[in-house]
Amino acid sequence: MNVKNITARPFGFDIVVVTSVRDAVAGADIITTSTTDETQAAGRTHYD
Structure with a gap:
């Protein structure tokens, strides 16, 4: 159980x-x- 939890946490992170x-x-x-x-x-408005 502990090993699975340790393995799962970094993966989830x-x-x-x-x-x-x-x-x-x-x-x-x-x-x-x-x-x-x-x-x-703005460029179109300025130049047009």
Whole structure:
């Protein structure tokens, strides 16, 4: 029982970390996309 618990905990922790990293990357992509869209929109408004 103890060995299984020790084995399961790091594995579960790794999954949580990977999920958090993926969420962070997804969030960064959304922020980058939004910033790019705003910049392009501002550029069109400014130059047009």
